[in-house]
Amino acid sequence: MSTSDRRLAPYAETVAASRGRLVPEPISRTRTAFARDRDRIIHCTAFRRLKEKTQVFVAHEGDHYRTRLTHSLEVAQIARSLAHALRLDTDLAETVALAHDLGHPPFGHAGEDELQACMAGFGGFDHNVQTFRVVTKLEERYPAFKGLNLSWETVEGVIKHNGPIAHRLEEPAWAPIRDYHRQWDVEPGGFASLEAQAAAIADDIAYNNHDVDDGVQAGLLSLAELETVPLIGPQLLATRRDWPDLDDRMVRLEAVRRMIGVMVEDVLAETEARLAADGIETVKDVRAAGRTVVAFSPAMLVDLAVLRKHLFERMYRHYRVNRTRSQARRILAEMFELFMAEPEVMPPEWSGKALGGDEVRKARAVCDYIAGMTDRYAIEEHKRLFSLDLALDL
Template sequence: MIPERAPYAEYPEHSRGRLTPEPISRTRNAYARDRDRIIHATAFRRLKEKTQVFVAHEGDHYRTRLTHSLEVAQIARSLAHALRLDTDLAETVALAHDLGHPPFGHAGEDELQAQMEPWGGFDHNVQTFRVVTRLEHRYPQFEGLNLSWETVEGVVKHNGPVSHRLDEPAWKAIADYAPGWDLRLGTFASLEAQAAAIADDIAYNNHDVDDGVQAGLFSLEDLADVPLIGPVLHGVRRDWPDIDDRMIRIEAVRRMIGAMVEDVLAETEARIAADDIRSTEAVRTAGRMLVAFSPGMLADLGVLRKFLFERMYRHYRVNRTRSQARRLLGEMFQLFMAEPATLPPEWSGKAGTSDMAKRARAVCDYIAGMTDRYAIEEHRKLFSLDLALDL
């Protein structure tokens, strides 16, 4: 049975509309239509070979940005359902949240930020905004995907107000865009967008544990004394003393996701009641995020994140991959800046300008859109004479 939506939920029939007005769909509400546009976007398909921590060719079972986005969408939709929010909007923001990530995860983002430092910087959240409002070309009547106001707002503000960031060069795209369509950048986003944001935290913390064990970066025994996951592992072994380590890992991750979801639901319901939230306006003008972890869960997650940082994100094998990825992207960026004619035709025209800031942004957009595999192959073609002769 579908519960009645709460008064502080977003209602698609009350959407503030799209920047370019369009006829209402007969088959889908506004947020479901946004979701479908994201799923059909080129940038969404490319997520299948963009990585979280590992490079896409390192193993078939590690998370990619695509599998991660689907897992975030599932958790976001579950949270929204339990909180009586609009599940389509929560799912839509979750599916869109990583569209701006470059190849090679955070290593790729760090390198593009370094290369773009003189030309306005790089931020994956802003790049996601640029993808959905400008870079996707699928419709003759407008740039981008022409998503509804609430979806674009959620993409920009799912982690909270951003007006304090508009002076940062990387955020110029949003600062320039907002006057034409006020996204209320100083307020919080909808509860649906907040649910997508915390679903991201739940997904990556749990699945990095899963991937790290599978990759041999640490063992289940190493996790025994880590808050949250340690007690869960103990409980699984107590309840299922005869199952193997693979099933212990899977069951522990499943239980940990469940525990984090229940914690978010309890904390969120308490905050909504304490702040007397009765409308979407009250959500936006609240003095804090309403969809949140409890203080106890946050403390446990802090210890888990510290463990993952030390044992996974800075493991020497991961460091080597990060180093290779940064060199690869940096070399391509510098070559394209010096010789824009080496870019594919659809990009060389954009980068062929004498305005170096515009050239840099075109080069950055091209590289940010690459998958891991494409970036590796493109680098080989550019820097290996044998491969270049075969083109």
Template sequence: MTNSPSAPFQPGERAPYAETPARSRGRLTPEPASRTRSAFARDRDRIIHATAFRRLKGKTQVFVAHEGDHYRTRLTHSLEVAQIARSIAHAMGLDQDLAETVALAHDLGHPPFGHAGEDELQVQMQDWGGFDHNVQTFRVVTKLEERYPAFDGLNLSWETVEGVVKHNGPVSHKLDEPSWQAIADYTRAGEGWDLRLDSFASLEAQAAAIADDIAYNNHDVDDGVQAGLFSLSDLGDVPLIGPELHGARRDWPDADDRMIRIEAVRRMIGVMVEDVLTESERRIAEDGVRSVEDVRRAKRTLVQFSDPMMADLGMLRAFLFERMYRHYRVNRSRSQARRILGEMFQLFMAEPEVLPPEWSVKAMTEDSRKRARAVCDYIAGMTDQYAIEEHRKLFSLDPSLDL
């Protein structure tokens, strides 16, 4: 029996609108195909071996690295996103390797100290082209990673680079923004590919994007409780997590709070994934999507939450914003983080000779825009702990410090 494009697919069955490695548009620098891996699996492995990926273990989401080793880092978050993205791709008959690859790559451009770090780099770079973590991810995979003698970056497949840039939707409207100049130059000046920036990315990339939303909403609930910013009882009336907490307590009345929290978060992930699958199948059928080209020409995101789920998520995020993201303890960490990065940026701009040799070579130029970009790239690549130690070495008068 043949499934219609909107029907659920059996394990191993590929949907007609799934990306296929054999039909990939290839790599910017041609390379022989791998005997052991598909093009997208090869991309995944290059990302895992990248320096920027390893550094994610020391970059945080909300809490600074020194605050505890149980909270999510960018690395553990990326792994959770990849697992959810693969599960969604598997259920929808998509290419699981491509979904996983985009998920693993999506945070490579994040600076230290989470969103506080990005906010500070945006301020410091406002006169020299701006900063955007998605564009920085693009620069990491196409330029900044230096692992191969034949090319800059990782020379990833067209579909992976497209997913990195467009996983949240078309971006052509952003090309006039200073922070997106790198992508505008890449696509307009013939430096790289035409990434069709006015179209949607593959369903695999969309699966990675929605998996990101699922992962961070769930682990922020988990981390917030562990940090003592709010309690399970505070969550009882909050949409999504509240019903799952009540259900977990009903099913496991003798379990302790830790186990109830873990069980409720696990269930909430399942509820959100099921909602995505149902809504995505509905949209694909309603829009008559039958090919990868139909996906790119679509008028809306196809892998998405339902409207009721979006409403519940809005209330959950409002709770997290009030009780977690703007908690005074988090605000103090954000304040410290921004001062650390801001002070280092200004020092490196004024005295590029104090940068490590491989970076001072790039920054020792009269072109202030190029100098600022080199300084920004250096800071953006730091882990939280490295940034703290580097700042201490630069600004402390303690003679015992190893400079």
């Protein structure tokens, strides 16, 4: 059922009340403004690159592990379901969900950590700010403007889906958003829409579940050890009770499916309670609220903390993952150092941005080039740059 087919809640964002686009455009006959934003994200280059960017594993390590593309699709599905149940604009929730990882560099959190270190003296790096830069500047697809010229509500959701940002605007890495805010007020002290909040918590639901799923498939976690871990443990035991003859693969899949359902129901119950307790009746009430409205219950947060601790100890810091993180950081560090010393070895569209300016401008161009790489491209580019045999074949 589409957003237009049902009555939205009074605290939902509506296309009719949208603040429009920075560069005005004619209204589409076939799509709402938020649906148009979604389509622009799906068609952009940065979105396609997500297919070979990963979070824990490197993209070439296995075909069945989640990439940031499949993760974004899972987040969008959960966000849309939450929005539907809460009578919010499902297109806007889906759009923010699809956009939320566009700024992530290759190699997941290891890649982000390394770019933060490389950019420490040049204005910093933050993947959320990079996502904002992708949709407002780096994507060059339209002759009338840079970026995707998204609706105000979508841009706000991209910037503020994790909460108010006023306290961050003086950080060097957040300078692009600070400058944008001076041009078009993003209300940095207020909370984002409920649709953006739904996308943010859908991200939490998706990655907690798929990290369990991927960790078991990779052999870093076992079903036996997870039976004593909150959230997933009860679902494993219930699945075995209901289906005693299931093989381990089906037990894992069914338990993860049930855990997603448990977390979604918890969010819906907690959100409905907060809407009532905080007297949320309008979009303005949402932005002025003293807390996030779309949230997990306190009990769920306790269980999630235990689950995340187990994943951190047993999966994220497994020696195999540590080796991959170490290799990834060295690849990016070596390319960054080389490009800073010899920017002319980058492709012309990037070397042109790096040359003729100061060191900060050069570093930002180098960072943008590296951040846009997929895992596979980064590995191959590093080989081309540092392997003489491959260099001779160019």
